[in-house]
Amino acid sequence: MLADDGRGRDFLDAVRPGRFLFSLVMSYTETCRIPGITIAGASPDTMQFTPPADAEYLHYGHCKVIDQIPMTPDGKPTPGLLTRTALESAGIPHLAINAGGKIVPQLPFVETGLQPGRDITTEDAMTRDQLTRAVDYGMILGRRLASLADCLVIGESIPAGTTTALAVLRALGFEARVSSSIPENPVDLKNKTAGAALERLDSEKPGDVVATVGDPMIPLVAGMLCSASEVSRVVLAGGTQMAAVLAFASSMGFRKENAAVVTTAYVADDPTANFGELVQSVADIPAVAVDPGLEKSRHAGLRAFAEGFAKEGVGAGGSIMSYMLRTGNGPKEFRDAAEKEYLRLTLR
Amino acid sequence: MLADDGRGRDFLDAVRPGRFLFSLVMSYTETCRIPGITIAGASPDTMQFTPPADAEYLHYGHCKVIDQIPMTPDGKPTPGLLTRTALESAGIPHLAINAGGKIVPQLPFVETGLQPGRDITTEDAMTRDQLTRAVDYGMILGRRLASLADCLVIGESIPAGTTTALAVLRALGFEARVSSSIPENPVDLKNKTAGAALERLDSEKPGDVVATVGDPMIPLVAGMLCSASEVSRVVLAGGTQMAAVLAFASSMGFRKENAAVVTTAYVADDPTANFGELVQSVADIPAVAVDPGLEKSRHAGLRAFAEGFAKEGVGAGGSIMSYMLRTGNGPKEFRDAAEKEYLRLTLR
Numbered sequence: 072m073l074a075d076d077g078r079g080r081d082f083l084d085a086v087r088p089g090r091f092l093f094s095l096v097m098s099y100t101e102t103c104r105i106p107g108i109t110i111a112g113a114s115p116d117t118m119q120f121t122p123p124a125d126a127e128y129l130h131y132g133h134c135k136v137i138d139q140i141p142m143t144p145d146g147k148p149t150p151g152l153l154t155r156t157a158l159e160s161a162g163i164p165h166l167a168i169n170a171g172g173k174i175v176p177q178l179p180f181v182e183t184g185l186q187p188g189r190d191i192t193t194e195d196a197m198t199r200d201q202l203t204r205a206v207d208y209g210m211i212l213g214r215r216l217a218s219l220a221d222c223l224v225i226g227e228s229i230p231a232g233t234t235t236a237l238a239v240l241r242a243l244g245f246e247a248r249v250s251s252s253i254p255e256n257p258v259d260l261k262n263k264t265a266g267a268a269l270e271r272l273d274s275e276k277p278g279d280v281v282a283t284v285g286d287p288m289i290p291l292v293a294g295m296l297c298s299a300s301e302v303s304r305v306v307l308a309g310g311t312q313m314a315a316v317l318a319f320a321s322s323m324g325f326r327k328e329n330a331a332v333v334t335t336a337y338v339a340d341d342p343t344a345n346f347g348e349l350v351q352s353v354a355d356i357p358a359v360a361v362d363p364g365l366e367k368s369r370h371a372g373l374r375a376f377a378e379g380f381a382k383e384g385v386g387a388g389g390s391i392m393s394y395m396l397r398t399g400n401g402p403k404e405f406r407d408a409a410e411k412e413y414l415r416l417t418l419r
Numbered sequence: 420m421l422a423d424d425g426r427g428r429d430f431l432d433a434v435r436p437g438r439f440l441f442s443l444v445m446s447y448t449e450t451c452r453i454p455g456i457t458i459a460g461a462s463p464d465t466m467q468f469t470p471p472a473d474a475e476y477l478h479y480g481h482c483k484v485i486d487q488i489p490m491t492p493d494g495k496p497t498p499g500l501l502t503r504t505a506l507e508s509a510g511i512p513h514l515a516i517n518a519g520g521k522i523v524p525q526l527p528f529v530e531t532g533l534q535p536g537r538d539i540t541t542e543d544a545m546t547r548d549q550l551t552r553a554v555d556y557g558m559i560l561g562r563r564l565a566s567l568a569d570c571l572v573i574g575e576s577i578p579a580g581t582t583t584a585l586a587v588l589r590a591l592g593f594e595a596r597v598s599s600s601i602p603e604n605p606v607d608l609k610n611k612t613a614g615a616a617l618e619r620l621d622s623e624k625p626g627d628v629v630a631t632v633g634d635p636m637i638p639l640v641a642g643m644l645c646s647a648s649e650v651s652r653v654v655l656a657g658g659t660q661m662a663a664v665l666a667f668a669s670s671m672g673f674r675k676e677n678a679a680v681v682t683t684a685y686v687a688d689d690p691t692a693n694f695g696e697l698v699q700s701v702a703d704i705p706a707v708a709v710d711p712g713l714e715k716s717r718h719a720g721l722r723a724f725a726e727g728f729a730k731e732g733v734g735a736g737g738s739i740m741s742y743m744l745r746t747g748n749g750p751k752e753f754r755d756a757a758e759k760e761y762l763r764l765t766l767r
Contacts, residue, residue: 092567130559164563164566164567165563166563168527169530175530175532177532178556178559179516179529179530179531179556179559179560179563180529180530181527181528181529181530182517182523182527182528182529182530183527184523184525208526208527211478211526211527212527215512215513215514215527218512219440219512219567219568220567
């Protein structure tokens, strides 16, 4: 694991002996229907199934709302494969939270009553009432979950979430170059989309920014971070999307000494993005990169993660960190476990 | 606290040092619309708001779906007052689970997608698919929540739940005389209602019994008990309703050495019911009665609990047990805390 500095290592040492709890925030933004913006789903119409399908796969090992686990159009698996491998291998409890998903998963989940996010190029992502609810409910959830664990790890599943994150970060004045689930990162399309959204924005207030050009995941997770960091340590498990969460949470205030962002080395090392710098500029907390070791896998479907497909998502990086801390295992053991899971899936 | 025997005391000693987690299962049965069968709500049309209002009151200290906390038609407060006093005073984390409620609470809660229970005098309480889902989701939830606590306390809020419990217990061959939220326990009406439901029943299989004459709370909590008792200790916090849960759970199997039923002395001492004997006949696990000490309260609204109004509900007994174990306090200190809460509410 590569902590950016001594502070990052201190954070990892502090959470190592404690109880981990992983939470997956399922969400949705109509922005994902813009052609070419994401491959988090086999087609525009199946995108909406990806978050609940990810949650079901983490829980059951297979999906219920769709037949197979979420795939890219050319059949590469969801990063949830890495998350499931990590959580199952290390026996880490987890739960799913619905923050504006269009489809609910077929398992018990935490409901917030939030509406799906709207297409930020054409209308506001959410009403102010929805924003308030997302922050309030996030704070309630963060407090509750933090009382049940020493380290709350928060991941997300929201197709096109990097684009809404980009818009929020830019509107709040950060030089963001976002990562993507696509190796040929459609930077131009994301910039154009974020730019169109920003044209509709007439306020620099963080709440206005998130309500106008964000998505429901951002204020919910920001609320969770604010309250949970008062009690426990919190890992934001993700890349640029979690930077947007951090930016909004910073405007409300949270305990920085109890928080870190953890992602995969594939995001941290992405030359089209600027993950480490971005986190540093947004909030002065540790940014940790975890190496899942998949570039050496025997399976092309797993090497694809290292090659830039779905480099992060479903809290993969934070889950692998939790796995490594709990088990003492490294990238080699993780790769072995991920290969077993990959084989199990391909034999179905 | 009055444990029935040494085994009950052993159970209390075993859970004392651990982490408690309280869960409130909100549910609904159309059976509550039969006039006179329950006072868990100010009128038949407000009954459906009682479970979510109880959950909101536990969380916020006030309700959102209705203006005031749930009351009987003549203004006596919900037993949730005792639950809230206990959980807040002892700092015990809690969460709400929706198992077929008609109205959802305005806070984050665990959703199961179950339908409201139907009037057992006229139709089956639920389909077999719903029964299966309730048990399956209950088992998932029990496993998840047990991994987060050493002692999982499960309470319920379902108007007319004692009547569906009565029908289930009788159908499964137990001599049940149920307690009630009404001091002049409408025994005849409950017996008549259960009798009418039992006439429609043509099977003695526990699953058929619960689907035909039960309610959604019973199979969900039974599933929770079955899985959670494999990992942690489980307290069924309630009276005769939890006896019905026990009866159904016994048909599926659970770890008896990890389970107990805990209720208030007001239920345990109710001469119209037979709580202790009933639990013994249903499953050989400890039955513990907790004395909230309210007969000496300065406030008539609190003395009413001791006088037979809403003697139990919202997991009051199990919450007070958890409070006493966590804090080392007894009935006197609990009464003081409940009086403060009562004053806070009446000053609003």
